[in-house]
Amino acid sequence: MSKSRNRRPTIIDVAERAGVSKSTAARALTGSSNITEETREKVVKAAAAVGYERNHLAVGMRSGRSGMLGLVIPDITNPFWADVARGAQDRAAKSGVSLLVFSSDWDPEAETQHLRALRQARVDGAIINPVADNFDDLDRFGLPFVFIGSSAERFADVSSVGSDIAQAVRLGLDHLVSKGHPAPSLILGPKSRLARARFLRAVHEHCVERDIDPAILAVEDGEYTVEGGRVAMRRLLERPHVGHVSVFAANDMMALGAMMAVREAGLDCPRDVSILGFDGIPSGEFAWPGLTTVAKPGRDIGERAVEGLFDEIEHKPEHRRIFMPCRLIERGSLADLSAQNPNACRGQGGSDHGCQGQATDRYCLCEWERSRAWIGIRCGRGND
Amino acid sequence: MSKSRNRRPTIIDVAERAGVSKSTAARALTGSSNITEETREKVVKAAAAVGYERNHLAVGMRSGRSGMLGLVIPDITNPFWADVARGAQDRAAKSGVSLLVFSSDWDPEAETQHLRALRQARVDGAIINPVADNFDDLDRFGLPFVFIGSSAERFADVSSVGSDIAQAVRLGLDHLVSKGHPAPSLILGPKSRLARARFLRAVHEHCVERDIDPAILAVEDGEYTVEGGRVAMRRLLERPHVGHVSVFAANDMMALGAMMAVREAGLDCPRDVSILGFDGIPSGEFAWPGLTTVAKPGRDIGERAVEGLFDEIEHKPEHRRIFMPCRLIERGSLADLSAQNPNACRGQGGSDHGCQGQATDRYCLCEWERSRAWIGIRCGRGND
DNA sequence: ATGAAAGCGCTAACAT
DNA sequence: ATGTTAGCGCTTTCAT
Numbered sequence: 001m002s003k004s005r006n007r008r009p010t011i012i013d014v015a016e017r018a019g020v021s022k023s024t025a026a027r028a029l030t031g032s033s034n035i036t037e038e039t040r041e042k043v044v045k046a047a048a049a050v051g052y053e054r055n056h057l058a059v060g061m062r063s064g065r066s067g068m069l070g071l072v073i074p075d076i077t078n079p080f081w082a083d084v085a086r087g088a089q090d091r092a093a094k095s096g097v098s099l100l101v102f103s104s105d106w107d108p109e110a111e112t113q114h115l116r117a118l119r120q121a122r123v124d125g126a127i128i129n130p131v132a133d134n135f136d137d138l139d140r141f142g143l144p145f146v147f148i149g150s151s152a153e154r155f156a157d158v159s160s161v162g163s164d165i166a167q168a169v170r171l172g173l174d175h176l177v178s179k180g181h182p183a184p185s186l187i188l189g190p191k192s193r194l195a196r197a198r199f200l201r202a203v204h205e206h207c208v209e210r211d212i213d214p215a216i217l218a219v220e221d222g223e224y225t226v227e228g229g230r231v232a233m234r235r236l237l238e239r240p241h242v243g244h245v246s247v248f249a250a251n252d253m254m255a256l257g258a259m260m261a262v263r264e265a266g267l268d269c270p271r272d273v274s275i276l277g278f279d280g281i282p283s284g285e286f287a288w289p290g291l292t293t294v295a296k297p298g299r300d301i302g303e304r305a306v307e308g309l310f311d312e313i314e315h316k317p318e319h320r321r322i323f324m325p326c327r328l329i330e331r332g333s334l335a336d337l338s339a340q341n342p343n344a345c346r347g348q349g350g351s352d353h354g355c356q357g358q359a360t361d362r363y364c365l366c367e368w369e370r371s372r373a374w375i376g377i378r379c380g381r382g383n384d
Numbered sequence: 385m386s387k388s389r390n391r392r393p394t395i396i397d398v399a400e401r402a403g404v405s406k407s408t409a410a411r412a413l414t415g416s417s418n419i420t421e422e423t424r425e426k427v428v429k430a431a432a433a434v435g436y437e438r439n440h441l442a443v444g445m446r447s448g449r450s451g452m453l454g455l456v457i458p459d460i461t462n463p464f465w466a467d468v469a470r471g472a473q474d475r476a477a478k479s480g481v482s483l484l485v486f487s488s489d490w491d492p493e494a495e496t497q498h499l500r501a502l503r504q505a506r507v508d509g510a511i512i513n514p515v516a517d518n519f520d521d522l523d524r525f526g527l528p529f530v531f532i533g534s535s536a537e538r539f540a541d542v543s544s545v546g547s548d549i550a551q552a553v554r555l556g557l558d559h560l561v562s563k564g565h566p567a568p569s570l571i572l573g574p575k576s577r578l579a580r581a582r583f584l585r586a587v588h589e590h591c592v593e594r595d596i597d598p599a600i601l602a603v604e605d606g607e608y609t610v611e612g613g614r615v616a617m618r619r620l621l622e623r624p625h626v627g628h629v630s631v632f633a634a635n636d637m638m639a640l641g642a643m644m645a646v647r648e649a650g651l652d653c654p655r656d657v658s659i660l661g662f663d664g665i666p667s668g669e670f671a672w673p674g675l676t677t678v679a680k681p682g683r684d685i686g687e688r689a690v691e692g693l694f695d696e697i698e699h700k701p702e703h704r705r706i707f708m709p710c711r712l713i714e715r716g717s718l719a720d721l722s723a724q725n726p727n728a729c730r731g732q733g734g735s736d737h738g739c740q741g742q743a744t745d746r747y748c749l750c751e752w753e754r755s756r757a758w759i760g761i762r763c764g765r766g767n768d
Numbered sequence: 769a770t771g772a773a774a775g776c777g778c779t780a781a782c783a784t
Numbered sequence: 785a786t787g788t789t790a791g792c793g794c795t796t797t798c799a800t
Contacts, residue, residue, distance in 0.1 A: 058777035101485045288672030442793035
């Protein structure tokens with residue numbers, strides 16, 4: 001009764017009960033070698049009897065490994081990031097580590113604060129969607145980390161996992177072409193965002209390959225929101241134009257907003273206007289018409305990020321930048337204007353998008369691990 | 385150079401640099417009393433100089449408080465639960481504690497596993513949406529905890545935070561009545577779920593008050609999914625009926641599925657069929673027509689749960705069961721069949737739904753109205 | 769007001 | 785194969 005208090009049982013309780021020493025008990029429980037099967041069993045039984053559960057805090061102190069990972073994303077409420085979080089969670093759980101999740105709301109100050117919290121919690125590493133531009137904070141972050149998301153691309157010498165925007169844009173553009181929309185208008189995000197430049201560059205390459213003058217593409221900017229897309233679409237419709245209007249929006253929310261603007265203008269999608277989105281959020285499925293879109297593999301990004309982080313933690317030096325391929329989800333927001341056979345090019349997010357990999361049911365698993373450094377080619381000139 | 389290794393600075397480094405003892409440094413840093421302002425300043429400066437950051441693992445060991453909370457929800461990918469998580473996160477961060485987030489997928493085994501992980505991580509308490517029915521696991525959970533969600537209601541003697549289903553159902557029903565749908569059909573979840581019984585009970589009470597025989601209400605069951613709703617709606621339409629069909633679905637996903645079934649049957653919502661949902665997921669906003677629904681305050685539930693957990697941790701004995709009020713979001717899925725307003729059928733954003741706030745374009749800004757982080761829009765004219 | 773020392777629970781190095 | 789001991793970084797008595 002000396003220790004019958006409400007205290008949680010420690011390894012000492014187990015040792016006493018099993019009639020062995022502290023360290024023997026520890027050895028038995030950690031599955032170390034140099035232990036008789038007999039004693040091991042004895043200890044395990046004792047542990048179960050007293051309801052022993054390892055104290056990770058203590059283990060962490062001793063071993064320097066807390067068994068926790070940090071995840072800092074803009075907003076867990078955003079379906080894409082929730083997807084990422086889920087992937088990370090599952091992968092982490094598979095290895096018996098826990099995830100500390102934070103939302104930064106794209107606020108550098110909040111980010112700094114969360115990173116400090118992570119450091120103080122002594123997480124073994126962190127997965128971060130960087131919002132701050134200054135490298136300083138990150139340089140002295142003092143913890144293994146991996147970047148995720150398109151904004152990670154700014155930092156060339158940091159391991160990262162993100163969508164392959166180039167592949168995604170080509171996938172979308174190819175699909176548009178196959179449906180008879182060779183020169184779609186573009187609804188893009190704010191000029192300040194890197195993703196915008198990436199998007200534009202891919203469009204530019206596509207144009208060059210197909211002998212299209214990029215300057216003929218109409219471009220509108222807006223915030224990455226429904227309202228932003230709606231306003232942009234409105235402006236697009238105000239421009240002089242004839243016939244069918246085709247739009248490639250850089251974000252599903254904007255695409256949904258564009259859809260609204262079309263309806264408000266008394267037009268019909270896809271009869272008068274075709275819209276292609278980018279992200280793959282669930283809401284696109286329930287819009288009417290259903291939003292055809294290029295979907296990012298959020299879940300896989302989360303998983304791979306954790307794996308990359310494990311490498312980073314174990315000092316596997318091969319730091320890598322991984323770009324996960326996106327896939328096309330075909331729904332009803334694109335009119336088929338192709339004169340020829342509409343099923344000529346594409347089935348279901350298949351492999352005919354300029355990459356050579358094998359296609360599974362969902363993703364084209366090409367090794368899109370190009371090391372081609374991003375030399376800030378500006379391709380927006382003349383379009384904006 | 386004795387300790388110039390890559391080791392993170394400890395309180396000893398701070399003490400040495402400040403020329404004081406370990407304990408003095410600690411006192412200065414924890415803001416304890418009995419310290420000269422002069423030395424305090426000296427220590428703080430030294431801490432900043434060496435880049436000292438408190439090791440929460442060590443603090444946790446010493447004090448028995450890890451500064452971490454656990455959150456176990458079915459799926460972070462589900463918009464409602466993401467909302468809850470976000471609320472919990474923000475509230476926790478406000479008090480300087482971190483959140484370990486787990487998804488159980490409604491799997492009792494996964495739940496058990498996550499709870500063990502939480503215990504081993506020595507979280508100070510946990511917020512749980514219970515999936516397992518057996519109280520055993522929870523009884524010997526051995527940690528302060530608070531339940532969330534409707535399934536929490538099974539456990540009468542546990543502190544919990546959830547939606548006020550009774551109020552929500554009445555809100556929806558009153559709205560239906562005001563629009564001329566006195567006796568809607570019901571699309572409910574599986575009979576096994578407690579939420580179903582709660583829902584039905586509230587409907588029953590409503591009927592009794594209005595002298596309606598509950599037996600005249602058509603009821604269909606289904607899984608809480610789009611497909612479940614679609615099948616249920618199909619069956620509903622197969623039943624003999626005349627004129628307009630009104631439906632109250634127990635879940636937005638089902639409502640969206642029902643909407644699909646209506647379209648597939650060559651009918652029109654809201655002309656031929658009116659649909660009211662329950663949850664308030666973002667997708668409802670982009671459906672066509674927009675889904676009128678009763679929204680649960682996920683974010684607030686998360687916040688309150690953390691606050692309740694703090695009480696629980698501090699042994700404030702007043703364990704309570706909190707039911708948060710829901711609000712109506714009026715969009716376009718309900719026809720107005722009321723005598724007063726015979727031809728206004730859709731898109732009438734308004735405030736006539738039993739709550740007293742001011743109406744903006746389309747939302748009633750009841751007191752607990754939140755910024756809708758992800759959607760973050762006002763879409764006044766969106767659906768027309 | 770400050771310092772010395774004990775100890776939280778665990779693991780690993782060093783005995784035996 | 786097992787026991788003994790030191791120490792991870794911190795807070796908190798107990799002295800001074």
